[in-house]
Amino acid sequence: MKRVKSSLWSILESVVAGILGLAVAGLILKAWGYSPTAAYVALVRASFTDLYGFAGALANATPLILTAITFAIGARAGLFNIGAEGQLYMGALAAIAASLFRLPAGIHLIVALVFAAVAGVLWSLVPAILRATRGVSEVISTIMFNWIGHFLALFLVANVLVDPYRGEKTISAALTSRFPILIRGTDLSYGIFLSVAFALFVYFLLWHTVVGYEMRAAGANPDAARYGGVQSRRVVVLVFALGGIAAGLAGATQSLGRPPTYAVYSGLPQIANLGFDGIGVAMIGRNHPLGIIAAAIFYGGLQAGARLMQMTAGVPLEMVRVVQGVIVLALALPELLRIFRGLGRRLWRPRSLGEGGEG
């Protein structure tokens, strides 16, 4: 009962934050002489009332759910894993690399997904091991690996997986390894089911298994976790590996599931920032897998609606970005505050019981 009550409370908090965000963004639009109502109507019409628009929102949400999970599962275990970006690049390219083999349809897709997941895990492993054995801050190491991944991806696109006829892109994914399209004429593929299923799996893992219990314990109170026999190293490696799988699969949903090209372009335009956007989505979704599904669809809708907002409400792209930023920030605020409060508590926590009142 308590849990239901507290999640209702979170939802209410988010709704209030969202309304505040819309209001502030509306004021900004107004100040620059655009009509907030027209802009918001266009936004909602585009992504949430129209089937094709909604399909676009879901298509955008597909990778974001997974990269948000990467961050959230880390956050639940007390780790600040921001390496989804690099892991996603590796996953996207590994999935393309599977097209170098000839396999029957279906099996080929599965093999490609395994490739992507393994690549994501490999890319998360070094930060994980550094953290588990040497205590190296995962924030620093994952940022470094994002950059290494970025340039390695550029190299692979241009030199290894390059399309012999078009130098600006990789070979296209084999027909047998692509995600089937769910709604004809849209970008929405069956990848959305993979994302949602993975989120549900993580939910089950965190709240219905001993492994997840130990992960959450390690995140909520590392000392008590140690007292309770949780092996923190194992938790670190496991959390990073799961995060790597999620981010790798997120990459695959893009290179195998986004028409019309089914390839990765030089400069990584379609996949860049999906890992970072996932952090925002995770915060909006309170690092909860179910919250993340909702947050990712909302976030995807904002992106999908941007075009119509430009076209029908005449709001320039830059202003649309500002509006999106304000709304996302407002929604992420409660979780951000929680993180800062948590940091504050860690730094200024009363040293122990009893010391306060005695002399």
Place this chain on the structure above:
Amino acid sequence: MADFLLKAERIVKVYPDGTVALKGVDFEVRPGEIHGLLGENGAGKTTLTKILSGLLPATSGRILTPEGPLKLRSPRDALQRGIGMVHQHFALVDTFTALENIALGTGTEPGPGLRQRVEGLMERSGLKVPLDLPVEELSVGERQRVEILKVLSREVKVLILDEPTSVLTPVETDELFSLLRRLKADGVGIVFITHKLREVLEVTDRVTVLRGGEVVGEVRTRDTSAEELARMMVGEGVVVGRRRPLELATELPIEERRVEETGGREPALVVEGLRVLGEGGREAVRDLSFELYPGEILGIAGVEGNGQTELVEAICGLRRAEAGSVRLRGREVLGRSPVELYRLGLAHVPEDRWKYGLILSFTVAENSILGIQRTPRFKGPLAVLRWGAVARHARELIRRFSIQTPGLDAPVRSLSGGNQQKLIVGRELSKEPEVIVAAQPTRGLDIGAAEYIRELLLKMRDEGKAILLISADLDEVLELSDRVAFMYEGTFTAVARPQEIDRQKAGLYMGGIRAGEGR
């Protein structure tokens, strides 16, 4: 010219939670004296000095200097009025040099001007510190000297030192004492907080003894003795062993009695030659040996910070030991993990229930299985958590230990301290242990809850469990224990039956005077 530097009159301090820490305390520091402030944990020493140094406001009462009454709003305020305090936990920036640390907060550059001044100060006081090394490369003793220099460089007239020797080696302690004597000769008034009788007698001129938030005496050091101070510190009137139902063979010396009473039984826990390092690499437990038998409570009394925490953590698998052995029911267990220890029959009620005992953001049900989450009772196939079994277990604990909670799914944070502790104790007893290590099990609890936990420990003893009770509450230890050990600087100064201990002896042992040692 007044004959005092700082005077506190009728200071009362009530904390927001209702704890009355000081009940009208008078205290005075004169120029050129070292004034000892002596008392047990919770006597109000730290609270008083925090008020004198501007860290805490007093509820009522006033602070006077020769210039008139003083209103202190912050430590900076106090420093400007010439009152400086060196805390037990240093406030230094590790990566800064000593000089930079001294400059910090003064608004002066750590440049040649300051250096000249500090060097002059070092010359006069004999307080030598390498000024250009980062503080992290300095020893603990040197860091303390940096702290003292930092305070002295603000030209203080009153220097307050909170348990300054607790982190020092004997040689460093001697150096500190000669420094204090030099400062005294310069006319500085020094407040020296301690619980160590020997040091009080060695270095102070006057002693104020606090007990339970009240001044029980102010004496000139040369007119007093360790016995008198010990008596003042712990008070009269002892309740000893009133709950021990068995008649004891008190005629025999302790070791022979042991054999008699245990009837040749094997000890449940044997600690031998244990050495454990504390924070900062200081040796916290020094070559400690003892045995714990089934059906007894061995109480460890002593002022906190004398190695009790490290001893418990080493026994319970939370801290590495440097040397020695711990045998649990015949098996060597040093270095084993908490879970392995649980399987061998050890339960641990940790001293700091918010650090180790509970995960505050978790629910009551979730906390009820911490440490036993991997037993088949709760862990199904594929590591699936059996929530049904967890809920039954939690409900059972709530019922058996009368834990007041809004429900199984309430975050444990929302429970009162007493109910949190009952949950921990209940969970640990549900492990069906043979050996129970209970560290400060009643600290911070209301009387009802504390009494409940004490009864529970006695019941466990009567059921034949071996219980190691560590408590800073002397009355509690004397009341519950079958044997009492007094811990001081990492070793036992005495092990005795509570019946053989009077207040004065207890005070002496806790203050570092060994059993059988004349003064």
